[in-house]
Amino acid sequence: MDGGEYTRDQHRSAGGALEGESPQRPRDARETRARILRAAGAVFAGRGYEAATVRDIAARAGVNQALIFRYFGSKKALLTEVMAQDGKEQVSTTPPELLFETALRGVLAEGGGAEADRLAVYLRSIGSADAAPETVRALGEEYATALAALSGAEDGTLRAQLAMAWLLGIGLMRVVVRQEPLATAEPDAVCAHVLAALDRLLPVLPGGEPGRGTGQERPGGRP
Amino acid sequence: MDGGEYTRDQHRSAGGALEGESPQRPRDARETRARILRAAGAVFAGRGYEAATVRDIAARAGVNQALIFRYFGSKKALLTEVMAQDGKEQVSTTPPELLFETALRGVLAEGGGAEADRLAVYLRSIGSADAAPETVRALGEEYATALAALSGAEDGTLRAQLAMAWLLGIGLMRVVVRQEPLATAEPDAVCAHVLAALDRLLPVLPGGEPGRGTGQERPGGRP
């Protein structure tokens, strides 16, 4: 399917420093590890955990597959490491009332940003691997508690998880089911609809009536 | 893991007509086919397509695995047939304005009803198998057009698909991620929240303010 990019020319790699870190060292374990991680992310995202093979990942990374086991121990451990990449960073660096919209826009962002890739890994691997559901649960818990905290309602956690479920579902429809018109709809349009609807669930989120484009109004408190 | 029910006593099967069709025929191809189909549904739902094995399904159905290939040709064809079971029936037999709530309640229904099983098959197999996304897309199209028809809005299809995405996401959270409290929340409570929120998206759906239980109000037109 995909052409054979990344066929690294053994040692003496040319000049093209591709991560902004120590360009052109011939036997660099850190670089190799990172390369494997990146390749694994792409392959897991494109095919799901079960369908992805260690040989594929090794080939894409341009390394021998034995290295994968030296560096990560097992295929499952590799998946875990791929999914654990930052992730919870966003929760702690984004103000809670913007968390949902930020995440939504991340889901809606086009074309293999690292973030969309990670979501695809979740979605495509979620059915198997049992590492995936666990990670989704853990990450989801962080998002949910952050969102629940700012809704004063008694069932705030439920409400927050319902919102997250919508996020996941939208990602599923766009990334793996690819159903039109949702798959290629304008992020702004989707965002407006979702935020408007969620106004009933989590009243503190920004975003009022549908069709307004980016939500910027209603910046402050709730009654 | 699961106890070995279904260890059919070869020929001379006892009396218990279990499908309401031609009880107790010793070598009944139709019955065997149906048994395989049922077993496949259960195994695919519990483990996802890739992780499920033909041997598992055969054992659960109490038949030789070679029969599976005689009757269905391949594992993938079996998946397709399992997912194609009725499905679109619901769309044509349910009045559009109740379609969403009916589907939602199906998703929320506890414990392996055939419907929840089929949803689990979708969700757990959606990442791989590429038969699954296709079927979800096809089925989703039917739901979406039915829902879109009753919303007069120009972007009715988008709105309908967003609603379906929520459905899928809620199913994912409950069935495969199993995140609490959503996983074991009261169907009525979830339903009320979702319908209330969707009132902004698809105004013709029943269901107004949250916390009311089943919605019955606002039966008619939109402005």
Added chain:
DNA sequence: CCCTTGTGTAAGCACACGCTTACAACGCTA
């Protein structure tokens, strides 16, 4: 009776997978 057709079974083929092993090339210090 044999022959054919439909249903069920035991055994195994070919292959791709995750993972391991034995070894070579390199960079470094002495």
Added chain:
DNA sequence: TAGCGTTGTAAGCGTGTGCTTACACAAGGG
């Protein structure tokens, strides 16, 4: 130079998979 730990490689082991083959019964027709 030799010694040593690190990084990379080629080859293959064991296993489980989807799927096939060759055969055993049952029933009907000549």
